[in-house]
Amino acid sequence: MLQKVSISKCNDYRFEDVYSSVKHSIDLLGGIGEYVKTGQRVLLKPNLLTGKHPDMAITTHPSIVKAVIMLVREAGGRPFIGDSPAAFPFAKEGMDKIAEITGMRDVADEMGVDIVDLSEAMAVRGPDGGIFKEHEISKVAINSDLVINLPKLKTHSQMVLTSAVKNLFGCVPGARKVQWHYKAGVDRIYFARMLVEVSQIINPVLTIVDGIIGLEGDGPGSAGTPRHIGLIVTGTDCSAVDLVVSRIAGVAEDQIPTIIAAREKGICKDLNEVVILGEPISKVTIRDFKLPASVDLEFGPKVMRGIIKDSVMVKPIEDRDICTLCGECAEICPTGVITVGEKRLEIDYRRCISCFCCIEICPQGAMRSKKGLLASLLS
Numbered sequence: 001m002l003q004k005v006s007i008s009k010c011n012d013y014r015f016e017d018v019y020s021s022v023k024h025s026i027d028l029l030g031g032i033g034e035y036v037k038t039g040q041r042v043l044l045k046p047n048l049l050t051g052k053h054p055d056m057a058i059t060t061h062p063s064i065v066k067a068v069i070m071l072v073r074e075a076g077g078r079p080f081i082g083d084s085p086a087a088f089p090f091a092k093e094g095m096d097k098i099a100e101i102t103g104m105r106d107v108a109d110e111m112g113v114d115i116v117d118l119s120e121a122m123a124v125r126g127p128d129g130g131i132f133k134e135h136e137i138s139k140v141a142i143n144s145d146l147v148i149n150l151p152k153l154k155t156h157s158q159m160v161l162t163s164a165v166k167n168l169f170g171c172v173p174g175a176r177k178v179q180w181h182y183k184a185g186v187d188r189i190y191f192a193r194m195l196v197e198v199s200q201i202i203n204p205v206l207t208i209v210d211g212i213i214g215l216e217g218d219g220p221g222s223a224g225t226p227r228h229i230g231l232i233v234t235g236t237d238c239s240a241v242d243l244v245v246s247r248i249a250g251v252a253e254d255q256i257p258t259i260i261a262a263r264e265k266g267i268c269k270d271l272n273e274v275v276i277l278g279e280p281i282s283k284v285t286i287r288d289f290k291l292p293a294s295v296d297l298e299f300g301p302k303v304m305r306g307i308i309k310d311s312v313m314v315k316p317i318e319d320r321d322i323c324t325l326c327g328e329c330a331e332i333c334p335t336g337v338i339t340v341g342e343k344r345l346e347i348d349y350r351r352c353i354s355c356f357c358c359i360e361i362c363p364q365g366a367m368r369s370k371k372g373l374l375a376s377l378l379s
Contacts, residue, residue, distance in 0.1 A: 045170060
């Protein structure tokens with residue numbers, strides 16, 4: 001079955017332009033009325049990773065969320081906003097503070113919608129043919145009539161790119177995120193298989209990617225660099241959307257673990273299974289999009305993996321000029337390998353699983369990924 005994905009241009013976050021572009025992207029797929037019916041309770045799932053200003057391009061911009069709220073209401077739906085940020089409740093910032101800093105609180109108050117944290121879990125049977133028998137997913141997400149997925153187009157030190165599939169990890173309550181990182185260890189594909197299954201369970205009716213200002217480099221947190229892209233990407237199938245986003249970013253599909261995991265399941269194997277509407281993908285592809293430093297090693301020659309771990313691993317390091325020794329990285333680390341010393345961080349790389357949660361959560365952008373000597377030679 002062919003999947004449809006639309007690409008719509010939007011140069012900035014002026015609300016009138018955002019609303020027009022988001023509406024156009026959905027109209028290309030049949031219009032909001034095809035997906036939302038009167039009275040339905042609709043969870044809008046943005047990326048609210050951490051409390052950062054929208055200009056830093058770490059979280060979904062509030063103008064995107066506002067536009068979707070208006071469109072859902074025009075179709076008679078009852079929208080609300082929800083997420084389980086980072087490893088909340090371990091993060092020092094609670095949901096209320098994150099909503100305030102990201103501008104989501106202002107939009108919620110203006111539009112009269114609720115913001116909920118997706119912290120209460122319920123056990124859900126894994127999808128047919130899956131490798132995990134059970135998942136613990138947000139009860140709110142499961143009990144919603146519909147979910148609309150609103151990811152940010154960003155790099156990700158573990159998953160290379162974070163978009164449609166990865167954003168739905170926010171429907172896994174915070175404490176269980178840490179457990180999954182610990183369970184997966186350095187096996188990105190194992191972790192990606194879990195992400196794909198979560199996306200199948202949530203099964204959002206629409207995914208609308210905020211690609212107006214994306215994040216390149218060592219994303220998904222403060223170590224990344226904002227990059228103007230000027231696009232809204234919309235689709236009904238998460239893996240199809242991720243395929244299109246990867247092509248826009250100029251990243252080979254076999255570098256992205258979530259696409260590899262989806263292909264294993266026979267889900268949207270390549271762009272031949274996607275009908276692209278709106279802007280031609282050839283005209284919006286980025287030729288110099290910067291990826292995280294962690295990418296090359298994982299997909300380099302297999303013969304080099306496991307040889308002299310310290311030399312080949314891609315590991316998190318601190319920028320001592322920026323690090324404030326706040327300790328958030330130590331709190332979130334699923335393997336407990338980070339210790340806050342008097343003047344610097346101490347990291348036990350023998351037990352580090354390179355999940356890069358520390359990079360993701362660092363409020364200062366002081367944690368970055370660094371390739372070992374052999375990893376650098378392989379790149």
